[in-house]
Amino acid sequence: GRRNLRWWLKSAVGEVANKQSENA
Secondary structure, X not given: OHXXXXXXXXXXXXXXXXXXXXXX
């Protein structure tokens, strides 16, 4: 449902932010 989509989006954004932090 929509809740699952929101969780997936949050997880994806968090992973990208983590990768950017590692590169920075």
